Amino acid sequence: MTKIYNYLNNKIWKSNNRTIWNSSISSGLIVCLSAILFLFPMTLSTAYASSNDKQDKNSMVSGQELEKPKPVFTRNGSEISAKLIPRAKSTSVTLNFKVTKGGKLLDVKGMDFEKAARPEVDIKNYKSALFVVEIGDVSPAGSDATVNISSDFFASGTEYRVFNEKLPQPWFNSECHNVASKGRVRELMITVKDGGPFDSDGQANGSITFVGGPRDSFWGYALGTLFIRFFGIFLVLGVLMIGMMLSGMFFSRADSKNGAKESDDDLNSTSSDVVDSVSSDPEIIAEENVVEAQHDSEEIAPNADAEAKFFDEAVDDYEIAAAIATALHLHFQTSAPAPIVIEKTEPTATFQRVVCPVQQTNTWSNDGRSQIMRERQQTYNRTNR
Amino acid sequence: MSWSQVLELIQNILITQTGIPHVTWGQGVMLLIGLLFLYLAIAKEYEPLLLLPIGFGIFLVNFPLTPLMGFTEHGTPELIRVFYKYGVEWEVIPCVIFLGLGAMTDFGPLIANPKTLIIGAGAQLGVFVTYIGVLFFGFTLKEAASVGIIGGADGPTTIYLTAKLAPHLLGANALAAYSYMAMVPLIQPPIMRLMTTEAQRKIKMSQLRYVSPREKLLFPLIAITLIVLLIPAVAPLMGMFMFGNLMRESGVVKRLSDTAQNSLMNIVTIFLGLSVGATMKAEVFLNWKPLLIFGFGLLDFVICTFGGILTVHIMNLFLKDKMNPLIGSAGVSAVPMSARVSHVEGLKADPNNWLLMHAMGPNLAGVIGSAAAAGMFIAMFQ
Incomplete structure (x- = not known):
């Protein structure tokens, strides 16, 4: 070990200006350091996470948990607004809910995604949480109501997915109409039938409970924005x-x-x-x-x-x-x-290029250049970054 | 007072007022990691100005019951939490560091050869590849962006972006960024040799043109105008960077410039290093995410180096005066280490090939490029 250490030390750290490094040694060091950085803590961390009962679970921070949207609802007449910071956003957005036809908007609440989590559904696609929309006064019972959800957060590809746990396939697309409105605002218009598949209570009783949320393709967004x-x-x-x-x-x-x-x-x-x-x-x-x-x-x-x-x-x-x-x-x-060639040009819009002599192999000039480069390296030595 | 009461009292004191019974082996591991970074900083001089305070921060904060990174019952932040809250959480320190960097930077090589800016852009390839890569491992978009920026090889930018998007990953990201920045002379040469032929490494570049002081003086104003118009989100970083450079080039505020370069920079570096290190408590750090961050950080650096060299190869297809592809690796910020690596590799190929000043161009472009990438990410989440 001492021999290896001395070899590495001499080869890498005490070589000529620490510059002439053997590539195999470099690669070896990378692997060794990576092993230290990865394998050692990895083994320990796994055991540590499973064994330490005293560990504060809250401190195991999860990005998903931190980014969980927490909507705040306000009612303005027949309209209810949900203000929230969606996943993958740092600024808040507002979603406005209203019932335009066939009923009255009673309430809108947020719903924890975990209650509706299914293996086939990726939470990342639902950036702005799930909502429980309650509609009353649907008359006659069993008829349709139209829910209008508008926001400048929606894109043309935004869908509204519905969740009904009473159905064998609880998640499905609402096939909403996604239309552009004023400015950058887009409206999602969804027709919900009292007692139909979108109605979670499953009964044509004049009230509709409609659970769902806007969905955007996570990977589409991630890859699109990447390019x-x-x-x-x-x-x-x-x-x-x-x-x-x-x-x-x-x-x-x-x-x-x-x-x-x-x-x-x-x-x-x-x-x-x-x-x-x-x-x-x-x-x-x-x-x-x-x-x-x-x-x-x-x-x-x-x-x-x-x-x-x-x-x-x-x-x-x-x-x-x-x-x-x-x-x-x-x-x-x-x-x-090799003579000095100076392209003397009249003042024009182009650069006046000075072509210097080809770098010589003469010891004197090499020493001079080395000196200049050493001084420049000192100038550019910004080690306290 | 009976003996049993005395024993109970001693026992209570031992349990509630000393750290010994509360030591977990996770903390032991973190203490060792702290010592490892102290060793790298002191013995190996790997980015000592940052790794030493970070290492000590890790070491200090992982002793049990230490009132350093928490809050008191009244909600008052404890000592290092104060540094962290007002310096890092409020995004002050990275911007102040950029001020100092601006005051230290001579943009002459970049101004003389603006084409090298494109290399700085190409060298951000790894940032975006890593961003996608970590998403496959369950990272959120914000986390992925903060991990991706490690490849930009710019410590303050990494800290700035991470503090903004994923503060819980700050310690791991900062540590990965600074560790790999220190390892640039180890990481880059094999990739440079792999991606270039002997003849390409021997390409000599024509001497850079003279840049007048007036041009240097106006550069920060022109650059900040164009950059902030296109990416307003990067204004805090680039604004401070260019302000620092304007102080330097104006020559009329030497005292301010010197302060920004030295005293101010040193002061904030102490607080930054210590508070970043202090975020790495065992219960936060010892999970799979930091380990993945280190893995992807290395990959990020490799791809960024690859991207820079590839960009030069592509540019050479269109340029009359060919550029030496070795300067492409300098596109990964890490000023001036990656430029030095290019220079050294050039000298190996031809002892009369002096690439340092040519490599400084992409190197400075890398600083702007990584800040632009950070701005892009910030804008994406707005």
Whole structure:
């Protein structure tokens, strides 16, 4: 074990910058860690759950239990509204019940799904609970009444399923009419016959007890929303990408314009500075090109103080520039002969691309790049996430 | 007072005022799990800033009769419950962490190559596959969404979404997210090698263009406008993220930016870690759901990595300047670890291939992508 530990430790944690990891070791570690994380607690948890009598059952939290809709009913004239937070929702919805024809709405109550649970029925399809609708004054007894249930929570595919435990097949579709109403509201219109299969009391006695609930396909919703939302992310980030490309074009254009203007200004000012400075320097005067500059600058040089100042700065700049030029020259002489190619373009709407030399194999440049990358890694080290 | 009365008194004290008789072996298991995470944080330096407080939270809260995560008889929350209630339940801490992250983030690589945003979207594949996968195991839609987001590899986003949709899974989800984020260098390379050829790993990408400070300054404003218009539900997270970045890029509020990056971030990290760890009491944690979450979390990371690389392959079919598919794995947020992994894998294929800055683009896109996925889920349940 010690050998294995040492091997792993050396191989993984103390290898060169912790970076060169053997894939088989990686896979092995994943498996080991997974085993620790899964198998160990899994064995114990099963035993624990079955053996611990003192365990508080309420603390074994179930998502289904937490999301159980708890409708609150309010009556407004002949209409009863149920306000509830359906399963898979965080905001409340309102379902309005009324009897439009053939009777009077007496009461609407919520019903626990467990009372109507059957193996063939999936509770997930019933997002907004079950309701017991009581209708009275059905006259004549045994006639039909029309129940109207409206909500903006219903979709065009919403059905209303009826539960009647007295029937051999207690769950069945009410074949309701699902019609669009004002705004996003949809209405489910169900015709219920007194004493018919929808009537839980089973008697044509002038009152109807109608148990059921709106049903939406859980898997249809889950899969549908999966695709919509996954491609929604592409859409959002695509829009952001287009926005950034446009802003990038705008800024590149603006920057290149400014850059061109500044470089023109710099060029003008530098040439005049150079000219001013070299005109006072006896050593540089000997240089042929500077002599030319001197001739051009005779009219420009304003006064002696300014000349001296420009002279000092220009000499410094020249020294630095010469050092950089020498270094670059030596570097590119010693490395592969890949010249710097700068695609100089006029300021346009496209990016001004600078094509850098192909990455060289020279030790000096590699060391430099390694240094830069190490510094960048430090910059991007956000370990306290 | 007789001896029997003294003994009865001692017995009463032992039973009612000390924890020893109340220790269950479930708590023992949780103490060991707490110690395991402390070990990973301290000895292995696996996301220590989060796993250490989480580990200690697990350890502390699983001693019996501790007045830490409950409520008093008067309904006053106990110590860690206060942190949890006002920090996590009220969804404050994840947003404050996003503020700090925004202040730490340089969006330059993303702005220079906006195409990488698509990789960030593609790398969310695992989030949705896991979302469907866990539904088959009886999870509710809200639970499935909160488990799916683990693959986004973004701790604060995971905590934010879970606290909103399935707070009872908070501990397991946060732990899975941070554990796997720490294991990114172990999880990703085999998948990267599996999905790329030697030649593809050697692809060199052209240097990123220069991004001006003005462009960086305007980026948070442009990004937040577009994102919040399309997904208003993500405004708390992205709003704080972009606000933090604006503070950074403006350069005029250095003190605020520094505070957001350092002091504030550190303070909320302490409370976040401790309160997340404290949600993992034995009676809540030791059931099959957290175990499934860990299983699917790993799968989620794998598929997200796969999705990111696949997206680059697809993009390369249409691009003139090919992208190195290794940067696809960086689409899983986990900043900057997954970018580093891409860089390291690139170096293995070609010691002169420097992918770090190229990989930072999809990496940052992954942050936005996972927040967008979280926003999508929140909107779905509204």
